[in-house]
Amino acid sequence: MKTVLITGASAGIGKETAYVYAENNFNLILVARRKENLEKIKQDIEEKQKVKVDIFDMDLSKSQSAEQLYNKVKDANLKVDVLINNAGFGINGEFIKIDIKHEEDMLMLNMISLTKTTKLFAKDMVNKKEGHIINIASTAAFQGIPKFATYAASKAYVLHFSEAIAQELKKHNVFVTAINPGATQSEFADTAGFKGDVFSKAPSSRDLAEFIFTSAKKKKISAIHGFKNKMMVFSGRFSPRNMVVKIAGKMME
Secondary structure, X not given: OOEEEEEOOOOHHHHHHHHHHHHOOOEEEEEEOOHHHHHHHHHHHHHHOOOOEEEEEOOOOOOOHHHHHHHHHHHOOOOOOEEEEOOOOOOOOOHXXXXXXXXXXXXXXXXXXXXXXXXXXXXXXXXXXXXXXXXXXXXXXXXXXXXXXXXXXXXXXXXXXXXXHHHHHXXXXXXXXXXXXXXXXXXXXXXXXXXXXXXXXXXXXXXXXXXXXXXXXXXXXXXXXXXXXXXXXXXXXXXXXXXXXXXXXXXXX
């Protein structure tokens, strides 16, 4: 039985992805800050599915946290066949008004820790000549977004990074998939500071979790969730970049 490690697994997309993989006979390693949530998910899944669930309560926005996670997994003698870098958050607001420390934590989580966990576990996958890495990017990755500037930039990094290493690692039978969701029902909107009901009408976290699983199964390098999101990204390729950025900013208001 294979094992998947999922970061940001205490709620929303990460939690639902854990359930989808458990239903498909994967053992789980769940990582997030909220230990109580992880313990509830572990108990519920192990009662319903014949899989093993290990949990690690960690804050991956902190320096050296990726190395600490890797060492804990190794010390527990656990093998990771699939790595899902789902942990991340956004900050909505004017760039000059956002607290820099909050922004640093976001950039550490969205990019640096993701890069480190990818590198650490990818080396093991290359050695055994098998593995899959799934990085959660965003449709925000395809253009700059006013009042969402650093988040969109961080997700552009995730997308481009994933596409590049996918080409490097495929010769070792290690696959990389970048998942690009649009608005999704989760805790993301509250954390980012969005108001209104836009996210309440968005696809569910469960729907995205199933998309993550099927996209990885097809070994896609990059996958955009939802027809409307696909059309938006496609049409943006034929429009002036400044216009695309302006429209993206309007959509965020």
